[in-house]
Amino acid sequence: MAMDYTKLESNKHVTAWFGPSADGALGITDVGEPLANEINNVGGSSGVHNLSKVILWDGWAFGTEASETQSEPSLADSSTFEEFGQSNFGGEVTFPYPRLYGDNSNEVSIAYDLVSIPDTKLDVVVRIDGDVLNTTGAVDGDFVSVYRVQSDGETNPFTPGEGNTYTKSFIPKGEFAHYIPVGDQAITSVAGPTDAVNVGDKGRYRCTIQGRDVTNMLDVSTSDGDVIDIEKGGWWVATGVGSATVTFTHPFTNDTATITVTVS
Numbered sequence: 001m002a003m004d005y006t007k008l009e010s011n012k013h014v015t016a017w018f019g020p021s022a023d024g025a026l027g028i029t030d031v032g033e034p035l036a037n038e039i040n041n042v043g044g045s046s047g048v049h050n051l052s053k054v055i056l057w058d059g060w061a062f063g064t065e066a067s068e069t070q071s072e073p074s075l076a077d078s079s080t081f082e083e084f085g086q087s088n089f090g091g092e093v094t095f096p097y098p099r100l101y102g103d104n105s106n107e108v109s110i111a112y113d114l115v116s117i118p119d120t121k122l123d124v125v126v127r128i129d130g131d132v133l134n135t136t137g138a139v140d141g142d143f144v145s146v147y148r149v150q151s152d153g154e155t156n157p158f159t160p161g162e163g164n165t166y167t168k169s170f171i172p173k174g175e176f177a178h179y180i181p182v183g184d185q186a187i188t189s190v191a192g193p194t195d196a197v198n199v200g201d202k203g204r205y206r207c208t209i210q211g212r213d214v215t216n217m218l219d220v221s222t223s224d225g226d227v228i229d230i231e232k233g234g235w236w237v238a239t240g241v242g243s244a245t246v247t248f249t250h251p252f253t254n255d256t257a258t259i260t261v262t263v264s
Contacts, residue, residue: 012134013131013132013133014060014128014134015125015128015132015134015136016051016062016093017048017049017051017125017138018049018123018124019114019123020121021121021174022148026046027046027047028123031146031147031148031175031252032177032180032251032252033183033184033252033253034125034138034144034146035183036137036142036182036183039125040137040138048125049107049111049114051095051110052135053107054096054107054108055094055111056094056096058094059094059165061091061092061093062091062092062126064088064176088172089172090147090149090172091170092167092168092169092170093168094168095111095112095166095167096165097112097165101113115151116151116154116168118152118154119150119152120151121148121149121173122148122149122151123147123149124149125147126145126147127144127145128143138182140181140183140184141183141210144180145176145178146176146177147170148175149172149173150170150172150173152168152171153169154169175252180214180252181212183210185250185252185253185255187207187218187248187255187256188207188208189206189207189248189257190207192205194261195261197228197238197261197262197264198263199238199239199241199263200238201238202235202237203235204233204236205230205246205259207234215233215248218248218250219251220234220246220249221246221247221249222245222246222247223244225239226239226240226242227242227261227263228244228246228263230246234248236261240263241263241264242262243260244261244263245259246260246261
């Protein structure tokens with residue numbers, strides 16, 4: 001049986017913005033609360049530019065990887081003790097060299113001015129969100145990942161038959177927020193049953209930001225684990241009779257949403 005679907009062209013749906021790292025009004029002020037006006041450089045105030053048109057698809061190797069793990073047991077530990085190391089993000093991006101340097105009307109020249117100087121701190125915003133084209137500006141509710149990086153080494157092949165390009169490496173230089181909605185980060189709880197819960201019942205509470213489900217991103221706690229136990233991701237089980245408050249907390253902005261649960 002033939003499948004009824006349209007193939008999505010990935011190289012038109014990955015959007016990459018680069019700008020100077022937050023310094024006063026420049027860049028993304030808060031990695032955990034990226035605003036559309038900053039990403040779109042409204043009024044030219046943030047210095048952020050959509051460089052998707054001047055990034056080579058075959059030279060795009062930027063993103064988030066699993067954190068390194070390390071074993072650092074103390075004298076009191078009986079065996080290995082694994083913990084996560086620093087966050088692992090960044091990578092390599094390939095750009096074409098500009099024909100004219102210092103040309104603020106040319107995106108190739110703008111990209112070169114932004115990334116070419118080593119040890120420059122940059123804010124990078126990447127959007128991979130459904131069928132949104134990379135010619136479309138950021139809007140509230142878009143899922144984006146925001147990275148604070150520093151430009152590192154540069155390689156340029158200058159090999160006959162290859163393009164006149166250079167590849168920049170970017171290393172972590174601060175925080176990053178993975179797959180977070182654009183705009184205000186106020187949380188809205190999507191509660192399931194709250195006042196008709198019996199001991200042993202199980203379920204899941206969810207939360208949204210800007211209309212997008214962000215439950216897995218949020219930290220969660222309960223005021224009384226003897227009444228309701230809840231885990232990351234909103235999964236809960238009623239453990240005893242009484243009332244308790246479940247609190248979801250944004251890991252970057254500390255915005256909260258609460259649900260009061262009564263177990264009978």
